[in-house]
Amino acid sequence: PTSIAVGKTATVSISGAKGTKYYKWMKEETDTGSATVDSSTGKVTATKVGIVTIKATSKATDNFNAASKKVRIKIVPAATSSISAVNLATGIRLTWKKVTGATGYLVYRDDTKIATIKSGGTVTYTDAKANTNGTKYTFKIVPTASTGNGTAKSLAAYRVTRPAISSAVNS
CATH class of the missing domain: 2.60.40.1080 (Immunoglobulin-like)
Incomplete structure (x- = not known):
């Protein structure tokens, strides 16, 4: 190997x-x-x-x-042990567990690299382009080090926008 x-x-x-x-x-x-x-x-x-x-x-x-x-x-580096996704008004925010020995991370959406994070301590990323309501996105986090890329961990998340309130009535 x-x-x-x-x-x-x-x-x-x-x-x-x-x-x-x-x-x-x-x-x-x-x-x-x-x-x-x-x-x-x-x-x-x-x-x-x-x-x-x-x-x-x-x-x-x-x-x-x-x-x-x-x-x-x-x-x-090994794969991160967990990834989570949260819908925000600005897109989908990903958060993952820090990987020992990682000096950075690659973030993929649907097999396309969307970000290179150059700090092993940064464990969040907000994808502002994951903004189509009802769409399923598959994200992948790959830890990096001087020795090469580590094992990927994936997560599927649906984009759900909150409905806008057009009016409110006090009854």
């Missing part, structure tokens, strides 16, 4: 190698992320956004030399 989202797993393997294989996370100076690695299976679980180096090794046998290979994996 070239990238894994935080909380997700992937397996690193050695092909063509003989003998006992084992895997470990090599904390190198340039590594900025973190992961856990099952030393016997090569199963990598991403725990922090950044880059990690995994070393896969095959021990020597009577007929084969030992071999090892390092693999660098980018760990991207």
